[in-house]
Every structure is written in structure tokens, then in C-alpha cells.
Amino acid sequence: xxxxxxxxxxxxxxxxxxxxLDKLSMEVMPGEKLALIGPSGSGKTTILRIxxxxxxxxxxxIEVDGEHLYHMKKDRQLVPADERHLHLMREKIGMVFQHxxxxxxxxxxxxxxxxxxxxxxxxxxxxxxxxxELLDMVGMADKAKSMPxxxxxxxxxxxxxxxALALSPKIMLFDExxxxxxxxxxxxxxxxxxxxxxxxxxxxxxxxxxxxxxHDFADRVLFFDRGKIVEEGKPGDIFRHxxxxxxxxxxxKIIAAGHRV
Amino acid sequence: xxxxxxxxxxxxQGAWVTVxxxxxxxxxxxxxxxxAGLGRLSRFMAVRSLATTYIEFFRGTSIFVQLFWAYFVxxxxxxxxxxxxxxVLALGxxxxxxxxxxxxxxxxAIGREQRExxxxxxxxxxxxxxxxxxxxxxxxxxxxxxxxAIELLKGTAVVSLISLTDMTFQAQVVRAQTGSTLIPFATIxxxxxxxxxxxxxxxxxxxxxxxxxxxxxxx
Numbered sequence: 221x222x223x224x225x226x227x228x229x230x231x232x233x234x235x236x237x238x239x240x241l242d243k244l245s246m247e248v249m250p251g252e253k254l255a256l257i258g259p260s261g262s263g264k265t266t267i268l269r270i271x272x273x274x275x276x277x278x279x280x281x282i283e284v285d286g287e288h289l290y291h292m293k294k295d296r297q298l299v300p301a302d303e304r305h306l307h308l309m310r311e312k313i314g315m316v317f318q319h320x321x322x323x324x325x326x327x328x329x330x331x332x333x334x335x336x337x338x339x340x341x342x343x344x345x346x347x348x349x350x351x352x353e354l355l356d357m358v359g360m361a362d363k364a365k366s367m368p369x370x371x372x373x374x375x376x377x378x379x380x381x382x383x384a385l386a387l388s389p390k391i392m393l394f395d396e397x398x399x400x401x402x403x404x405x406x407x408x409x410x411x412x413x414x415x416x417x418x419x420x421x422x423x424x425x426x427x428x429x430x431x432x433x434x435h436d437f438a439d440r441v442l443f444f445d446r447g448k449i450v451e452e453g454k455p456g457d458i459f460r461h462x463x464x465x466x467x468x469x470x471x472x473k474i475i476a477a478g479h480r481v
Numbered sequence: 482x483x484x485x486x487x488x489x490x491x492x493x494q495g496a497w498v499t500v501x502x503x504x505x506x507x508x509x510x511x512x513x514x515x516x517a518g519l520g521r522l523s524r525f526m527a528v529r530s531l532a533t534t535y536i537e538f539f540r541g542t543s544i545f546v547q548l549f550w551a552y553f554v555x556x557x558x559x560x561x562x563x564x565x566x567x568x569v570l571a572l573g574x575x576x577x578x579x580x581x582x583x584x585x586x587x588x589x590a591i592g593r594e595q596r597e598x599x600x601x602x603x604x605x606x607x608x609x610x611x612x613x614x615x616x617x618x619x620x621x622x623x624x625x626x627x628x629x630a631i632e633l634l635k636g637t638a639v640v641s642l643i644s645l646t647d648m649t650f651q652a653q654v655v656r657a658q659t660g661s662t663l664i665p666f667a668t669i670x671x672x673x674x675x676x677x678x679x680x681x682x683x684x685x686x687x688x689x690x691x692x693x694x695x696x697x698x699x700x
Contacts, residue, residue: 274597303606310603321598325616334612335602387603 223286225250225391225423226271231280233266233447240266242447243280250390251421255434255455258444259470264427268393271425272315273306285312285390311339314389318396320376322368322383328355329364332383339387347386354382358412374405378412385416392416394426398433406430413437431474435459443467485664488655492665495651496672502568502637502647503676507630509573510580517577518584519610532581539578544636547571552643568640576633580626587621588614620691627684631677648672 226248233241241263248254256264269275270282273289282289291298292305301309323331332351336342342350355361358378368376377397384392394413398406410433417424417437428434434441434455441458443451443466451464462468520532539547552567562570591614599609641650648669655665 272597272601274600307603307605310600313601315601317594317598317601319594321594321601323595323598323613323617335604338608338612339603384601 222250224248224283225252225285226425227281227283228267229281229283231270231282232278233263233270233275234278240447241270241277244448246442246449248391248423248425250423253417253424253437253439254426255438255441256425256427256444257429257431257434257441257470258450262444263447264442264444265395268315268395268425268427271391272313272393273310284309311387312389313391313393314384314387315393315395316377316380316384316397318399320368320373320380320400322376322380324368326368327364328360328366328368328371328379331368331379332386335383336386351382351386354385355379357385357415358382359408372405373401374408377401377409381409381412381416389422391423391425394424394428396427396429398428398430429474431459431471443470445470483659483661488659488665489668491655492648492651492668492672495646495648496669496676498565498646499634499637499648499672500676502565502572502640502645503630503634505569506572506576506633506637509569510575510577510629510633511626513573513577514580514584517581518588521581521585522588535574536578536581539575544571544575545639545642547575548639548643564640564643564645567643568637568645572633572636572640575636576629579632580629583622583625583629584618587618590621591617620688623684623688623691627681630680630684634676634680635673 224247226246228244228246230243230245231241232239232243240261244263244267256267258264266275270277271284271289277290281291287309288298288301289306289309290301292301293299323334326334329348329351332354333342333344333347336347336350337344352361352364355364358381360375360378360382363371363375363379368379371379381397397413398409401409410430413426413433414437416422426434426437436455438455440452441455442449443458443462443464445466451458451462451467458467459471462471517532517535520528521536523529523532548567548571551562551571552564555562555567588610595613595617596609599613604613637647638649640647641653644650646654652665652669656662659665
């Protein structure tokens with residue numbers, strides 16, 4: 221049995237008086253595909269943002285790949301991590317955002333090559349070769365020289381996925397990556413993610429409202445509500461036989477809103 | 482009958498001094514604007530305070546007083562400047578204080594989403610600023626920088642007060658010697674306007690170049 225790649229231990233996240241995550245603990249095994257579902261404001265996106273170091277935690281510990289994320293050892297004491305430690309830890313994690321966050325002043329190819337060249341010192345030729353492979357994988361190789369403004373939402377999101385993959389992270393975080401897309405563009409992005417799940421052994425955490433996709437994609441589904449994990453289990457169990465009242469209520473609402481399970 | 486060609490030549494010599502002052506003053510203002518504007522966004526309190534103090538001081542006092550300090554008071558501190566140096570220093574620091582706020586505003590206008598993408602791609606703060614934030618902020622600064630440059634051009638007229646022979650100074654000389662106000666001042670009116678116009682055209686050209694491919698579409 222291998223060690224968890226992510227270990228979240230009693231973390232608390234507060235915004236002023238508001239507690240978003242309340243003593244939350246969870247573990248993720250290497251290669252696991254996890255779907256985080258739940259009503260908005262339940263804390264599922266906050267988990268991803270904390271793992272990407274976009275938000276700090278108020279209390280608790282997180283270990284990623286055997287090392288503390290927000291702490292480091294100094295003279296045998298655990299002290300808050302400095303920027304250098306965070307920099308090392310971020311190498312293990314990549315993220316894809318709801319609104320793509322592509323760099324509008326750079327062409328598709330440069331969006332993908334920028335980080336490997338800057339953070340890993342990769343030569344341009346090598347970075348471009350790798351970028352073209354990734355763009356080919358997401359079906360965007362023919363748009364390598366296009367500017368982001370010339371692409372559709374689905375195309376932008378596929379470029380954003382290639383951009384995150386270019387740094388070869390061990391863990392990929394997907395934050396509602398299809399929520400900002402027109403309905404007819406959702407499928408092309410989901411297809412890329414299906415392929416990614418099939419062809420790589422990357423650990424993937426997915427926050428989504430696409431229940432059908434969560435069902436097919438995930439090894440395990442976590443249902444969040446009010447900063448806590450209310451229920452977790454295999455997709456078949458969670459979606460077909462939810463045990464908790466709140467999970468049932470949430471799924472009923474989602475189905476009533478026209479989402480397929 | 483007055484022979485105007487000599488007098489006009491005098492004014493043109495002054496025009497060159499005005500151009501020099503504007504170019505050197507703008508160059509200094511630009512450097513100072515970036516240093517102080519980015520300084521105000523620093524995570525170090527001391528840097529932020531220093532930048533804020535500079536900006537508030539130079540925006541809050543008149544260019545006229547600043548010029549007199551640079552030329553007449555600094556010598557008491559052992560720093561003697563030529564009139565041109567004093568003029569460039571006062572103009573550059575004065576306009577730079579306004580420019581600093583332009584830089585700060587434009588950098589802040591590049592939203593959280595771009596910064597978060599930089600963090601997720603593990604760029605350092607410097608790399609994010611240099612490759613992502615500033616290239617997008619620059620086009621936002623240009624229209625106001627154009628304004629500032631024209632303000633600086635017109636501000637150069639105050640240097641005649643420390644005996645620098647700029648365009649306005651020469652016009653005064655010509656007026657004193659010929660008794661005519663209309664011709665020298667009509668001449669410099671046109672010259673100032675033409676110079677400001679050249680700045681406008683230049684800035685418009687830069688804006689077009691910088692805005693290429695962006696087109697304000699959300700990405």
C-alpha cells in the first residue's frame with residue numbers, strides 16, 4: 221500500500237468571521253481521480269485554491285508528496301513556509317481555472333512554453349517541441365500561432381490544460397473547468413480530460429457540476445456542504461444510493477435543474 | 482522695419498532647448514514613474530512608504546517651487562546644478578510623481594485571474610511582473626503617459642525663471658527688443674502646439690502597436 225500523495229489534516233479556513241472550511245481532513249492516493257461536488261459556497265473550490273497556494277489556511281496541516289505544504293522544517297521545528305519552499309512545492313501541482321486565465325498578449329504556443337522556459341530553464345526548441353505534443357493531444361496544434369482572443373471558450377480551456385500539463389505536475393486541479401463554457405463546447409473539454417485520465421497516472425482533483433462526467437471520471441466522489449465532507453464513496457454509490465439527507469437533497473436539485481446523472 | 486529672420490532664429494534656438502528639456506525630462510519622469518509606481522506595490526512597508534512620500538510631496542508642491550529649490554537651494558547642500566540639469570530634475574521628478582500613479586493603477590488593473598495563473602505556473606513575482614503583468618499594463622498606461630508628456634512640455638516654460646533660454650525665454654527677449662508681442666508669442670504658440678501634436682501622434686502610434694492582438698476580449 222503506497223502513501224497518500226495529499227494528506228489534509230484538520231485544516232480550517234476563515235474569511236474574517238466566516239468559516240469556509242471547518243477542521244477538514246482528507247487523503248488522496250497517487251493516481252486517484254477525485255470529484256468534489258456540493259452546493260456553491262460549500263468549500264470545494266477553496267480546497268483546490270489552498271492546494272495551489274492561492275489561499276492560505278488559518279489552521280491545520282497539509283502534506284503533498286510527503287512534504288509539508290505550508291510548513292517547513294527549520295532546526296527540527298516546523299515553521300511557516302517561506303516563498304522559496306512554496307516555489308518548490310508548486311512544482312508538484314498544476315491548476316486549470318474556470319475562466320481559463322490564458323495570457324492574452326501571448327500566442328497559444330507561447331502560453332504553453334512560457335512557464336517551462338522560465339521555471340525549468342528549458343531551451344526554446346525543447347519547450348516548443350513538448351508544447352506542440354501537448355497541443356496535439358488537446359487538438360489545438362493547428363492553432364499554435366493564434367492569439368487567445370481568436371479562440372472559442374472550449375479551445376481556450378484546452379490550451380489552458382496543455383499549459384498546465386507542460387510543467388509535468390504530479391497533481392492536477394480542475395476548478396469548474398466547463399462552467400464558463402457554452403453548452404455545445406463542454407464536451408470537447410471533457411473529452412480531453414477523459415483522455416488524460418485514461419492515458420496518465422496523474423492524480424486529479426476535479427470540482428464540477430457535471431454529475432454525469434463526475435460519475436464516469438472519478439474513482440471517488442466527495443460531497444461537500446458547509447465546509448465539511450458530508451459523504452464520500454464510489455460514484456455509483458454516491459449518485460445512486462446517497463446515504464445522507466443533504467446529499468440526497470443536493471442531487472435532487474441538480475437533477476431537477478436538468479443535469480444528467 | 483524689423484528684420485524678423487534673426488529674431489525667429491533666436492526663438493528656434495529656444496525651441497531646441499524646449500525639445501531637449503521635454504525629452505530628457507520625460508525620460509527621467511518615465512524611470513521615476515516606474516520606480517515609484519512599482520515601489521507603491523512592493524510587499525515591503527519601507528519601500529511603499531518611501532514611494533508614497535515622494536509621490537505626495539512632488540504632487541503636493543508646485544513645479545515652480547521645486548525648480549527654485551533644485552537651482553537655488555541645493556547649492557547650499559553642496560550640489561550645484563546647471564540650469565538645464567535643474568530644469569530636467571524638477572520637471573522629471575514632478576511629472577514622474579503623476580506617472581507613478583498611472584503605473585500603479587495600470588498594474589492593479591490587470592486582474593487577480595492573471596496573477597493566479599502566474600502562481601499556478603510557478604512563476605516568481607519578478608517573472609510574473611516582467612512577462613505577464615507589465616506587458617498587459619503598458620498599453621493601459623500609454624494614453625495617460627501621453628497626457629503627462631504634453632503637460633511636461635508646457636511645464637518647460639517655467640525654466641525661463643532660472644535663466645534657461647528656452648522658447649518662452651527667447652520670446653520674452655524678442656518682445657523686449659522689438660516691442661512686438663504678437664509675432665514672438667504667435668510663433669511660440671504655434672511651436673508649442675506642433676510639439677504637443679507630435680507627442681500625440683507618437684503616443685497614438687505606440688498605442689496601436691501595443692494594443693495589437695489584445696482587442697479587449699476576455700480570455
